[in-house]
Amino acid sequence: MTESAHLTQTDPQKRYDVFHTDCPARDVVDHVTSRWGIWVLISLRSNALRFYELRESIQGISEKMLAQTLRALVQDGLVWREVEPTTPPQVTYGLTEFGQDVGEPLTELFGRITRRLPPRSAE
Structure with a gap:
């Protein structure tokens, strides 16, 4: 069973106003x-993951927060x-076409940040 909803706009002339x-x-x-x-969108960018695989890929997230975040994104x-x-x-969770579209600039942003940061010093 696959679940997902879509945010659609019925009138193409009318734009969403995220400031309201x-x-x-x-x-x-x-x-x-x-x-x-x-972090969930970035973790799922390459392939679908089971709940526990996803939790292990995101250090610091609790099961409760992962479940809430996934529920909202689904x-x-x-x-x-x-x-x-x-x-x-x-x-199992994966990105929809919409999720891939939204996640693409996030992946690019992460790439830019990690390329521009100075090298970590040995501690």
Whole structure:
């Protein structure tokens, strides 16, 4: 079973205004730029991961925060979720096309930051 939602706009002439608190696009921006949202999108950029693989790839995130972050990103249509009916259930997450599109500039940003930082000193 794969779950995801999509943020769509019915009137192409009407644009979202993320500066208004009732704008649905603002919620998506908040989820993507949250403390853990960016890390989830970056971690999933190469391939789909199971919940525990994803948790291990993001140092410092708790299971609770990972679950909340994934729930929001799935609801926003950035991440898909697939549940395998096994005991216990195995849940896999990956980026939707929308998530890949949003994650691409984040990956570029991370690349620019790591290329421009001075080398770490030996401690």
